[in-house]
Amino acid sequence: MASPPPPAAAAAAANPSRNPKRKPKPKPKAAGPSTLNPNWAQLQSKLPATTLGKRKHRPDHPSPVPAPTEPAAEEAAEVEEVKLVPTSDDTSLTKAVAVDCEMVGVGAGGSKSALGRVTLVNSWGNVVYDEYVRPVEWIVDYRTHISGIRPKHMNKAKDFWVVQKDVAELIKGRILVGHALHHDLKVLLLGHPKKDIRDTSEYEVFRREGKRRSLKDLTAQVLGAKIQQKEHCPIEDARAAMFIYNKHKKVWEKNMKEQFRFRNKLKKRGKKKSAEGSGNDPNVPTVKETRKQTSSEMYFTVAVAWVRSP
Template identity: 45%
Template sequence: MVSQEAPEPVQCLPLPLTGLNAKDVLGRKHKRRSRQHQRFMARKALLQGQGLLSTPPEPWSSPPPMPKAPPGSSGGGPSPRAPYGRKPTLGSIARPLPSKLVAVDCEMVGTGPHGRVSELARCSVVSYHGDVLYDKYIRPEMPVVDYRTRWSGITRQHMHKAIPFQVAQKEILKLLKGKVVVGHALHNDFRALKYIHPRSHTRDTTYVPSLLSPPGLSSRARVSLKDLALQLLHKKIQVGHCGHSSVEDALTAMELYRLVEERWEQQEASRPQAHPEDREPDSSSNLEQYMEDQYWPEDLVMGSGGGAGQTQD
């Protein structure tokens, strides 16, 4: 009878270091903050110190540690992608993923009789983290009567490299559809794009004062982007006489949204389910309202009151 040898014990090999190295690289990546991000966090901390903002968990922070299974349990447990069996949230409120958030800003020129019809001449789209996704000059469908350069920054030379409106519209809407769109006085931008975006997927920064209600702003229902940037972000925009930059305005709108992101998403989550008719006004509505837009900064309104040289914020 052949004696059976005892099986050799299984030797536990050390785990490969690739996972650890990847984790270290990821940790270093999170530690490398750009100067822009540092300035953003400093401004946010200032507002929190003044009691204007709560202190939510950072959207880029790691999820809470998983509870350890008691000895003798079968392991298992909830998935790391959904701690404690819940969907990923910011605090207790689900929020849009950064990849689903974009900010848009448009600059318009005057066409039609006396240049009072506003048509799209430039559009910029930026990501949640401030990357420029789109920035092009656009040729209006009708001849330009007033470039409104003092406000729009558009000149005749820009039209030499502009693309047709129909082409730009398809490119822009491809970026906006399915996203949560941030901007200031978005009804003007959507009208220029001849587009209707779901109201539940818009974050118009004209509502930021009602979320913060800081001293000096609570009495004004609508505040220009320029004033909000100065008072809440401590930076100057739309300076000089070269007109607005749609990239700068879109970036500023996204910064304002990020300052109040948690509170805003809590408010959105508490809203009742929107009805199908609850949507932005048709972009074909009366364009005279645009020429009387109360979102314009007061210092940009011409003393003569002529509408042909005005533009949106």
């Protein structure tokens, strides 16, 4: 008597299309991110490590992402690349001119400042005057580390009185721009109307907590350029002051007009009050009349005094 077939054989006999020796086909694996996007691996290496999963497995205080340092380095590079160059080829005199002076030391120990170089630039930053100056007194200290002036520059320098006359003619009737202009005018032995002075060290908008700021600091903030890294260049300094003024010219000029209008109003009010206090009409000038005594009047006065005396 034949034994019954095994269950697998019976199933195969019942379903002839199924082959028990045939292995099932493996399921295709999902394509990884690198297959879909070749740049994903490079991007993933730059991203900060994060933990994703169930809420209970996430850290309560994730580690802070470090601030990137590359943009800061790029910004520093951009600041270094900014150069103060003229905005036009026009070298003519303009309504506003900027001045900058470099000083040398004279007197005992070189403690007294004297004019060593003076530069004027126009509104576009072009040089209209640049001369080395031979001071009246003997130079004791050239202050080269700041002024950039050396003994060889005195070979082509002009006398102080010649330079002073030239500068006075150039700035007459013009708006004078600069930084700490009282120092420049002092060594030039010149004056200038206050209404025509635009000093970047005195402008309230540029002050920090009421204190004056250096031209180097203002140039870095307003223009994004670096100056005075080593020896000072009067062309660069005058150009920086002019460009700072040009950037704020509209508001600056408006403030100056309002200030002088207010001052003139106060002066007129003060004159009117003083005239009212004296009881005179401010529109009518007062004239003091004096008369000398005649010889007969003087004789009569002396005679009366002699008679009255004991």
